[in-house]
Amino acid sequence: MRKRRGVYASKVKRATHMLFYRRHQKPGVKGWELHKALGVDYPKVLGILDDYLKSLDLQVKTVFEEEKTPSGKPSVEELDKARFYITLQGELTPKETKMIGWRIDDLAGLAVTISYIISKKGQAPRKDVEELLGEKLPGWKVGLNIDRYIRYGYLQQDDNEQLYLDWRTRAEVDEKALIDLLLRSEAQTTLLSENTSEEEGAEEQEGE
Amino acid sequence: MPSKKKQKKLGKEKLQRIIEMCMAIENHTVDPFLLDIDNIISVIKEYFPHWKQPDELNLDAETIHHLASVIKLQSEWVKHRSTSLYTDPFLLEEKITQASKEEMISVFLKAWHPLVELEQLSLHSLAEATRYWKTLLPLKERWPELAVPEVAMGITSRDELIRERIFGDKVFSEELECYWQELKEKVKEKGRDGKVLYWDFIGAETYEETVQRALLASFLITYGYATLEIYPLEEEIFIKPFEKALAKIGTQQSISIPIAVTYENWQKWKRGELD
Numbered sequence: 067m068r069k070r071r072g073v074y075a076s077k078v079k080r081a082t083h084m085l086f087y088r089r090h091q092k093p094g095v096k097g098w099e100l101h102k103a104l105g106v107d108y109p110k111v112l113g114i115l116d117d118y119l120k121s122l123d124l125q126v127k128t129v130f131e132e133e134k135t136p137s138g139k140p141s142v143e144e145l146d147k148a149r150f151y152i153t154l155q156g157e158l159t160p161k162e163t164k165m166i167g168w169r170i171d172d173l174a175g176l177a178v179t180i181s182y183i184i185s186k187k188g189q190a191p192r193k194d195v196e197e198l199l200g201e202k203l204p205g206w207k208v209g210l211n212i213d214r215y216i217r218y219g220y221l222q223q224d225d226n227e228q229l230y231l232d233w234r235t236r237a238e239v240d241e242k243a244l245i246d247l248l249l250r251s252e253a254q255t256t257l258l259s260e261n262t263s264e265e266e267g268a269e270e271q272e273g274e
Numbered sequence: 275m276p277s278k279k280k281q282k283k284l285g286k287e288k289l290q291r292i293i294e295m296c297m298a299i300e301n302h303t304v305d306p307f308l309l310d311i312d313n314i315i316s317v318i319k320e321y322f323p324h325w326k327q328p329d330e331l332n333l334d335a336e337t338i339h340h341l342a343s344v345i346k347l348q349s350e351w352v353k354h355r356s357t358s359l360y361t362d363p364f365l366l367e368e369k370i371t372q373a374s375k376e377e378m379i380s381v382f383l384k385a386w387h388p389l390v391e392l393e394q395l396s397l398h399s400l401a402e403a404t405r406y407w408k409t410l411l412p413l414k415e416r417w418p419e420l421a422v423p424e425v426a427m428g429i430t431s432r433d434e435l436i437r438e439r440i441f442g443d444k445v446f447s448e449e450l451e452c453y454w455q456e457l458k459e460k461v462k463e464k465g466r467d468g469k470v471l472y473w474d475f476i477g478a479e480t481y482e483e484t485v486q487r488a489l490l491a492s493f494l495i496t497y498g499y500a501t502l503e504i505y506p507l508e509e510e511i512f513i514k515p516f517e518k519a520l521a522k523i524g525t526q527q528s529i530s531i532p533i534a535v536t537y538e539n540w541q542k543w544k545r546g547e548l549d
Binding site: 086087088093094124125127151152153154155156157158159160163166170171173174176177178180181182185186187189198201202226228234237238239240241243244245247248249 | 301302351363365366367369370371373375376378379380381382383384385386387388389390391392393394
C-alpha cells in the first residue's frame with residue numbers, strides 16, 4: 067500500500083514538472099505525452115495533482131481537441147488528444163493584472179475582442195474589431211493590440227483578415243461565463259477608478 | 275415560346291447566379307437565410323431535363339453541391355442559436371459599446387484564468403550543460419576546412435567556349451535572325467493565319483535540341499520578333515512571327531508565360547499527342 071502511494075507521489079512530481087515547465091513552443095502538455103511518461107493511469111495522477119493545487123488556487127485545465135468537449139466522462143483516446151495546462155482557479159484582482167504585465171486598456175481591449183468574436187460565432191473580420199476597439203482606444207494602438215493578442219495566442223488571423231479565437235483563449239477564458247456576465251453587467255458597478263487614474267499616462271510596460 | 279437554345283442559356287445563367295450566391299454565403303459575406311432553398315430547388319428541377327452535355331450536368335451537380343453547403347450553414351446557425359452560448363450579437367455589441375473599461379475588466383477577470391508556467395534553471399541542468407561543454411570539440415575540429423586544389427589562372431578562347439557548348443558557333447543575334455527566318459518559312463509551309471503551333475516549331479529530333487529551340491523561341495518573343503497566342507480552353511499555344519521586329523521593346527509592361535518543355539511533353543509531341 068505504502069509502495070503504491072510512493073509510486074503516485076513520484077508520478078505527481080513528474081506531472082508537476084511537465085505541466086509547470088514549458089517543453090514546447092506553446093505551454094501545456096498533450097495527453098499522449100503524459101500517457102507515455104506517467105502510464106495509462108495518468109488521468110488519476112492529474113486528479114491527485116488537481117486536488118493538491120486547489121489549495122493554492124490553481125487547477126489542471128483540460129482543453130479538448132477542436133473544442134469537442136465530451137458530454138460524459140472522456141475516454142482515454144479523447145484525453146490523449148487533449149492538451150493540459152495549469153491555470154489559476156479563482157480570479158485575479160485588477161491590481162494583480164498589472165503585476166503580470168497587462169495594462170487596463172489592453173486587457174479591456176482583449177475582453178471586448180473575445181466577447182465580440184464569440185457573439186459572431188467565433189469569427190469576425192479584423193476591420194470590424196478594429197472599428198469597435200477604435201471607439202475607445204487611440205487608432206495607433208488598435209492595430210498594435212490586435213497583433214499582440216495574436217502573438218500571445220488569444221486570436222488567430224487567416225489570409226482573408228478574419229479573426230478567430232486561438233488556443234490561449236480556449237485554455238484561459240470561460241467563454242460562457244464571460245458572455246453571461248457581460249449580459250448581466252448593467253447591474254454591476256465596480257470601483258476601479260483608482261486603478262484607471264494610475265494607469266492613464268503611464269508608460270506601456272509589456273512583459274514580452 | 276423561347277427556343278430550346280435560349281432556354282438552355284437562360285438556365286445556365288440562372289445556375290451560375292445561384293452558385294455565386296452560394297459562394298458568397300460560404301464566404302460569410304451574406305446571411306445564409308437570404309436564400310430561398312425551395313425556390314432554388316424548383317429552378318434546378320425545372321432546367322434539369324434540358325441538360326445533356328457533360329459540362330451542363332457538371333454545372334447542375336456543382337449547384338447542388340453549393341446548395342448543400344448553404345443548407346449545412348443554415349443548420350449550423352440553428353444549432354448555434356439553440357445552444358446556451360448563443361446571444362443576440364446586436365444585444366452583445368450594444369453591451370460592449372456601452373460598458374466602461376472598468377466594467378469590461380471586472381467582467382473579464384471573473385471569466386479569465388491565466389496560465390501558470392515557470393522558467394528556471396536548476397542545478398542539475400547547469401551541471402548537464404557544463405558536462406556537455408567539456409566534451410564539445412572546438413569548431414576547428416568539427417568543421418575542418420575543405421581542401422580546395424589550387425588552379426592557375428588562364429584565358430580561354432571563343433572556340434573552346436563553343437566546344438564546351440557555353441557559346442553557340444554563331445553570334446547570338448545572327449542565330450536569332452536565322453531562327454526568325456526559319457519560323458517565317460515554317461508558318462508559310464505548315465501554318466495557318468500567319469501562325470504555327472508552338473510545339474510544331476520548337477519540337478526537334480532530340481530532346482536536347484528541343485530545349486535549345488524553346489530557349490531561342492523565348493528570345494524571339496522577348497526581343498519582339500514574334501508573339502504567342504494562347505487559347506486556354508482549347509489548350510493550344512501558337513507562335514506568330516512579326517514581319518518586322520518590334521522596336522518598342524520595354525515600353526509596355528511585359529509578362530512571363532511559363533511553358534513546360536518536359537521530356538514527357540516532348541515524347542507526347544513525337545507521338546503526335548500534343549496537337
